[in-house]
Amino acid sequence: MADPARSGVDGRPWLRFLARRLGVALVIVVGIAVVNFFLLHLAPGDAADAIAGEAGTGDPEFLAALRRRMGLDQPLPVQLGYFLWRLASFDLGYSHRYGQSVASLILERLPATLLLMATSIALAVAGGVALGVTAARFAHTRLDRAISLAVLFLYATPVFWVGLMMILLFSVKLGWLPTGGLYDVSLGLRGLAHAGDVALHLVLPALTQAFFFLAVYTRLVRASMLEVLGMDYIRFARAKGLSEIRVAFRHALRNALLPLVTMVGMNVGTFLGGAVLGETVFSWPGIGRLMFDAVFQRDLNLLLSILVLSSVFVVLANLAVDILYVVINPNAELR
């Protein structure tokens, strides 16, 4: 049964697979939207309360007018209906707090978020694989122990603390890197110089963000490498006289990568939404911070839109992971 799915010669199993998975994804996303809608309405206080809290004042008529304008005076099921209808028509609505459409608010922040996410995932995966393979190859030696210790340190240290320490060291003491932001607008750079400035600003947040996952991936790769390295086909490869490096990277790593791919797929959501601390320390204009502020402002429309978008993102990432499985391990099946 595996052959047609694998060969992809006639495209149908692929198509069927995609159609089914996308259908399931749609149900999941709508489910997440509805559950989130009710969960968020459990929190006491609404956007009008938040605005009054910010302004330090507000009489009941003023607050009632605000609620009417934001549609908060409608019964919950009606609000849910409006929300789902907007989603269905790809209209995310309007944020009264920011006086701007939700779509433009999110789109403004998306590039910075994706840049930071992609860079830190790449760093974490590359570093995790390199360190994990090295640790497995030299298992139970001093090098292995040194790696384990370093990784434990990265794993156990809070993100914001690492971030602040990196700022103190690399920005304040050494003066090599900027303390925060996406780029320095006061320099007025363009083209390549601008890209270089963004890259400079990216170094510290990407490293900070990557460290925790680098630690997780290192442990994961080390463990699965050790398991794979003990298998018969590896012994066979060695017996053929292949070099250790070739055995490790060509034969063992390919199989050892499967758990890593699963893990990265699961972490994508965390990278997207859980970046609040890193974004706060480095004043990075990302989605995490926008979401965080939306919680405290009870800007539920904005918040729900971000949550739905990130659930779409996670669902797609998982789909990509399933496809990657087949690419990495030809014995896996598409289901």
Place this chain on the structure above:
Amino acid sequence: MAAHASFPGLGRRHLLGAALVAGALPAQAQARGGTLVISIIPEPSSLVSAFNTAAPLTLISPKFLEGLLSYDFDLAPRPHLATAWEVAPDGKAITFRLRRGVKWHDGQDFTSADVAFSFMEILKKLHPRGRSVLAPVTAAETPDAHTVILRLAHPAPAIMSALSSAESPILPRHIYEGSDPLANPRNNNPIGTGPFKLVQWQRGNFIELARNPDYWDAGKPYLDRLIVRSFTDAGARAAAFERGELHLASTTPVPLAEVERFRKNPNFVVEERGEELNNTMDIVEFNLRHPMLGKREVRQAMRHAINFEAMIRVVWAGLARPLISPIPATLAKFHSADVPLYPFDVARANAMLDAAGAARAQGGTRFKLRLDLPAINEVYAREAEFIRQSMRQVGIDVEIRISDVPSFIRRVYGEYDFDLSLIPASATADPTIGLQRFYDSKAIRKGAPFVNASGYAEPEMDAVLDAAAVEPDEGRRRALFGKFQQIAMRDLPLFPMALPTSLTLASSKVHDFMLGPEGMRDPGANIWMDG
């Protein structure tokens, strides 16, 4: 004296001249040019402070949109968009003569029609505080293009303290008329008369402002560009100051523990002024519906149980001023020291509680209280902890409940589900605006945040406050507020806790950023930097 000359038809008694401003400026030679980077914490949600008076908006809005008046450190009005003004002898009209030659950023003339529109259609209807402060305004007349007369139902002396650029910005009628002001896209890209224009706003990243070359005050602003960056973490902000990425920020931008270090560093200037129009203090409001807290003697005893001097040292590292009454000493023209005092005395507090019938049960506890506070910052949590410890000494068990701001508002003001509530309260520049709302029995309105939630209703207090609100004579008004402070400190429906010092930190390259009580809420036309 130019203003006097341009205002011949009115009496001289209440008239103030533009010449006063010159005296306030230092005699240093200002340099033109430069890019100043400031931080506003947190990032503003929009750029116009007419519809939301959140602190970040009041800091950014005046750079674009200006008010009729400015103030000196004694809180006396100074000319801004109005060059002269007169309050009618009966207090029921205020006449403003407007500055000539002022243009909106789009080139249109600024006229009395803009001012009348802003008062009647924007500030009186849509400004969160203006709705009550400007309630006595019945009409805004425009006899000519440069004169506005506000007609009042009764004298309202508080209005004259509420006309700064941050508090009552004048909006362009031609942009706002005939549409929903709250949804106007110009709220995020203002057309104003101010010294700066918006270049671009990348949310979460920065706001870039450029010099308005046609500003009415010729030669100003001195800066070419103003960049607002929202460094979101206090530690990162301190690092950015040290690296020179950030030049100026208010509302104590760095962690309290680092303030001393910046004070000693000659590359920085730490400024304590600039909050005199706000006077934001911490208060603890009592829910008088609680059987024990309803007794005045219990509240008085509780005030004896707090060592305020120690609290300021422990909670704010000394960066706060003590309060003996709800009108802080920084509001000098109304502050009174002739009030009941409550020296720290645990034995006396215990004796008073015994006498009030709050007997100790087994284990020594008299009664339990819940202290609610909004999750604003860690200083609040520390203050709550100090209160809890203080109350424990006299046998009152305090449970601390911290919730985010919307939950807090719903619980305390929507449901009165609290015993003690710790909040920041702005006395503002006038007690009628800032303090009457906490003490007046007419201000008990369920669902209205930051008003009388204690349930305090004292006819004597109401009478004093109502009289002060409409008293045009400043001497008599001062006496009424003296009486107000005595009753407030006798009845204690709330404890004034302390006035935290709001520090402004600046690089020593930056000059003239603190010329009046508006501080960084000023339009910023006078700020200049070393080249």
